[in-house]
Amino acid sequence: MEYELIDNTQAKQYEYHIEGVxxxxxxxxxxxxxxxxxxxxxxxxxxxxxxxxxxxxxLEDIEKKDLTLIPMCPFVAAYIKRHPDWKKLVLKGINIS
Structure with missing residues (x-):
């Protein structure tokens, strides 16, 4: 299923609004x-x-905006480890393990 990604810059978070949550x-x-x-x-x-x-x-939005990623969240790091194509966005020298 496809959800609408919202970049809530005021709250400094990306959001999905699903089923009222x-x-x-x-x-x-x-x-x-x-x-x-x-x-x-x-x-x-x-x-x-x-x-x-x-x-x-x-990650698609980060790529589109040409930003360099520093994944501090363990879930994001684990996702990138499972999908190594996204390592191209990660700051050089950061080890995803």
Missing amino acids: LAKIEYIKTKDKIYLTHTEVPKQLEGKGIASSLVHSV
């Missing part, structure tokens, strides 16, 4: 870098692949 990835953005710090999916949405879909959409 909020799934999000919090971030810190500098001029050309973005630090993904925390992924959160409400309990009632767990197990539906929403977190993975959210990470994928966020």
